[in-house]
Amino acid sequence: MRYSGWQVLAQGITGNRGWRPAWRDPAPKGAYDIVIIGGGGHGLATAHYLAKRHGLTNVAVLEKGYLGGGNVGRNTTIVRANYGLPGNSEFYSHSLKLWEGLEQDLNYNVMHSQRGVINLFHSDGQRDAAARRGNMMIAQGDDAILLDRDGCREILPYLDYDQTRFPIYGGLYHPRGGTARHDAVAWGFARAADRRGVDLIQNCEVTGIDIENGRVTGVQTTRGSIRAKKVGIVVAGRSSQVAAMAGMRLPIESHILQAFVTEGLKPVIDHVVTYGMGHFYISQSDKGGLVFGGDLDFYASYAARGNLPMAEHVVEAAMTLMPVIGQARMLRSWGGIMDMSPDGSPIIDRTHVEGLYLNCGWCYGGFKAVPGSGDCFAHLIATDQPHPAAARYRLDRFATGHGLMDEEGTGSQHNLH
Amino acid sequence: MLIPCPQCGPRDIREFTCKGHETHMKRPAPDAPPTAWDDHLHNRDNPAGPTRELWYHGAGCGAWLVVSRNTVTHAIAGATLAREGAR
Numbered sequence: 281m282r283y284s285g286w287q288v289l290a291q292g293i294t295g296n297r298g299w300r301p302a303w304r305d306p307a308p309k310g311a312y313d314i315v316i317i318g319g320g321g322h323g324l325a326t327a328h329y330l331a332k333r334h335g336l337t338n339v340a341v342l343e344k345g346y347l348g349g350g351n352v353g354r355n356t357t358i359v360r361a362n363y364g365l366p367g368n369s370e371f372y373s374h375s376l377k378l379w380e381g382l383e384q385d386l387n388y389n390v391m392h393s394q395r396g397v398i399n400l401f402h403s404d405g406q407r408d409a410a411a412r413r414g415n416m417m418i419a420q421g422d423d424a425i426l427l428d429r430d431g432c433r434e435i436l437p438y439l440d441y442d443q444t445r446f447p448i449y450g451g452l453y454h455p456r457g458g459t460a461r462h463d464a465v466a467w468g469f470a471r472a473a474d475r476r477g478v479d480l481i482q483n484c485e486v487t488g489i490d491i492e493n494g495r496v497t498g499v500q501t502t503r504g505s506i507r508a509k510k511v512g513i514v515v516a517g518r519s520s521q522v523a524a525m526a527g528m529r530l531p532i533e534s535h536i537l538q539a540f541v542t543e544g545l546k547p548v549i550d551h552v553v554t555y556g557m558g559h560f561y562i563s564q565s566d567k568g569g570l571v572f573g574g575d576l577d578f579y580a581s582y583a584a585r586g587n588l589p590m591a592e593h594v595v596e597a598a599m600t601l602m603p604v605i606g607q608a609r610m611l612r613s614w615g616g617i618m619d620m621s622p623d624g625s626p627i628i629d630r631t632h633v634e635g636l637y638l639n640c641g642w643c644y645g646g647f648k649a650v651p652g653s654g655d656c657f658a659h660l661i662a663t664d665q666p667h668p669a670a671a672r673y674r675l676d677r678f679a680t681g682h683g684l685m686d687e688e689g690t691g692s693q694h695n696l697h
Numbered sequence: 698m699l700i701p702c703p704q705c706g707p708r709d710i711r712e713f714t715c716k717g718h719e720t721h722m723k724r725p726a727p728d729a730p731p732t733a734w735d736d737h738l739h740n741r742d743n744p745a746g747p748t749r750e751l752w753y754h755g756a757g758c759g760a761w762l763v764v765s766r767n768t769v770t771h772a773i774a775g776a777t778l779a780r781e782g783a784r
Contacts, residue, residue, distance in 0.1 A: 520743035531739035533717065534768070579715035582745040582769045587698055589711050622739050678739040679732070693738065695717045 283387050302467060303474035308481050311507035312340045314661060315499055317486050317522060318515035319343025321352030321462075322639060322646065324469035324480070325654020326514060326661070328386070331476035333655070334662035339478045340508075342501060344485035348466025350517050354584070354616040355647040356539050356561065356573045358552050360397045360457035362424070364416040367672030367685045368625055373420045374669035375652025376456060382651055388468030390460050391566060397457030397552040398427070398436065400601075402446040406556050410452040417454065425453040436553060438604050446557035446600065457552060459563050465650055489525040489636070496526075496635040512637045512661050514653075517582070517617035519640035526633055530640065531622050531678050533694050536577045536615045537644050538586035540594065542608040544568030558597030562605075570608055572598060576618065576644070578695065585615045618644050622678055624697035625685035628656050628666070629675040637661050638675060643697060701776050704758045712756035718742070719749040719763050722779065745769055751779060 281287065281300060291298050314330060316323045319341045330336040343349075361376035363369050383390055401410045407426075414424035428450045433441060441448045474480055481503070488500035489511065498507035515522045523530050545568050554561040559575035574594035577586045591613060598605045621627060621641035626649070628639050639657045642649060656670035666673075677683040678692065690696040698710040718741055725733040746769055752762045761779035766772070 518745070520741070521745060529736070529740040529742065531741070533741050533743055534745070579766075580717070580743065580748060580750070580768050581771065583771050587710060587771070679735040694741070695715070 283389075302471040303480055306479045306481065308340060308342075308484060308501070308503050308506055309479065311498070312479070313338040313508070314510045314512065315339075315506060315508035316341045316512045316514060317499065318513070319347045319470070319480060319482065320350045320514070320516065321348065321466050321469065321650040322516065322642075322653045322657065323512075323514045324348070324466055324473055325650050326512060326639070326657045327473040327478045327480075327654075328469045328476075329655045329658035330662060331473055331478055332385075333658060336662055337477035340506065341473070341478060341480045342484045342486055342499070342506075343480070343482045346482050347470050347480060348463055351616045351618075351646055352466045352650065353463055354539070354614055355462055356563070356571050357459045357462045357565075357647060358397065358457070358561065358563065359392065359460050359648040360454055360552070361420075361422045361648075362397065362399070362413065362417050362452070362454050362457065363687060364413050365685050365687055367683065368687055369416065369420045371652055371656070371669045371673070372648065373422055374655070375649050376422065378651035378655060379460070379648075380456075382468070386468040386472040388464065388471060390464040390468050392458065392460040393566075394456050394458040395551050395563070397454040397554070398432065398451040399454075399554045399556065400432070400439075400451045401449050401556045403449060407449055410450070414452050423454060423456050425455065427451045427453050435551065438548065439553075439602050440600065443600055459552060459565075461566070462647060465647075469650075469654070486522060486525070491526060491633055491636075494634055496633050510635045510637065510661055512639065512657060514639040514657060516619045516640060516642050516646055519619050523638065523640075526631065526636055528631060532641055533580050533620045534582055535579070535618045535620045536581035536583060536586045537573065537575075537618050538577065538590055538594070538613055538615045539571065539573035540591070540613045541565070541569040541571050541611050542605075543611050545570065545608060548604070555597055555601045558593070558600065560594055560597035560601060562598070562602075569611060570605065576620075581615075582617055583615065584617055586613070618642075620694065620697060622694050623684045623686045623692040624688060626653070626673050627675050628653065628660060628670045628673040630660070630664070631675070698771055698773060700752060700762070700764055700773060702754055702757060702760065702762060703776060703778055704760055705754065708754070708757055712754060713752045714755050716751040716753060719751055721751050722763075747774070752776070
């Protein structure tokens with residue numbers, strides 16, 4: 281069924297009895313051309329673009345739990361393209377362009393809202409850095425506006441501009457940035473891939489990767505063995521474990537990143553706002569909750585929940601930036617399992633096994649990357665050539681030292697990002 | 698999380714900084730091939746379950762500890778002084 285306003289009307293006046301499940305629930309076949317391990321945002325997007333751009337529909341997505349149950353359902357839903365280094369710059373720019381046509385492409389409302397992202401700065405040095413970053417964004421073909429203090433005050437009147445410690449000097453405004461409804465992104469890609477014939481197989485955990493003479497031949501799963509000519513691993517949060525099945529040891533440490541939401545409130549925050557002097561970023565969901573997050577807890581974790589010190593830091597930062605938030609009550613918090621790479625940038629590449637491809641290392645930037653990552657990973661799997669927008673996301677850059685993308689300039693080493 | 702520092706007793710996680718897996722203590726020889734250094738610096742087992750990590754007790758006694766911790770449950774099984782572990 282094609283979704284449209286007309287359908288909503290027609291179903292509404294006939295008692296909403298005509299809606300059907302958005303995707304099938306097929307049993308796994310014995311063999312596929314391509315198996316994608318991981319039914320999260322990136323895996324589902326990969327399946328969609330394999331089918332749409334490359335006509336490859338004899339494809340299965342294997343998910344050990346339920347579709348979209350990992351990080352795509354556990355983030356702060358921010359979409360932006362404000363990276364500066366070659367590699368990241370063209371990739372996130374490409375991804376943002378895909379976001380802009382995504383709802384029409386998928387025939388699904390992912391509630392993509394280009395409400396603008398404002399990165400605040402609080403010193404002359406930060407202003408210079410923001411101006412430089414804005415110029416980089418404009419040079420890559422995206423948009424950026426340097427706001428002064430009054431410009432910020434006009435659109436963000438609720439911030440504490442005169443705090444003595446970190447007064448707000450201005451902000452870098454990225455109007456095409458914004459948010460999207462995270463679950464809907466997974467569901468939209470799932471439905472679109474399913475409609476083109478991709479099998480989405482849930483409750484199917486991969487327990488082994490079959491390799492013969494250096495070439496992948498299939499996977500072992502809890503629902504039987506499945507033969508495949510090509511296999512893509514895209515399992516952020518479990519990358520090291522799945523890659524180990526193919527004898528690989530990845531440059532990845534899994535860390536915990538917490539996020540928080542308040543009770544639903546009337547509209548108060550119209551944009552995405554990031555604090556320059558504490559790790560804090562915030563937006564308001566369409567349901568009304570203030571959604572915000574901070575930095576990693578900075579120790580390895582698969583617990584999908586964090587500890588109190590970082591929660592306190594985030595709330596302290598929130599209170600210094602916008603004291604008004606003290607009136608809101610916190611509803612809940614959660615944690616995502618982040619694939620942290622040494623330089624803080626992702627990996628989309630072939631592996632030492634022929635026909636086995638790897639997509640991992642999204643650190644805390646995976647949500648905005650979903651369409652771009654799916655498109656580039658599908659291109660790599662289908663053609664065996666890297667997509668131009670992701671050609672620098674090489675697995676061997678740590679071994680060679682060439683092409684490291686250390687966006688924050690903190691060093692290409694674990695535990696620094 | 699409370700980390701049982703062998704010198705100070707159980708202390709709040711706020712007093713500590715995590716360096717990462719204890720592999721940091723196992724440096725290759727200076728003349729080891731580049732692949733060994735790449736492996737040491739970048740690649741990790743990254744276990745989901747029991748692990749052993751280096752933690753620095755910066756707001757306490759200043760010792761480096763090897764902490765046995767479970768990455769899935771956050772349970773801490775124990776801690777020893779890193780200099781003893783390296784012996």
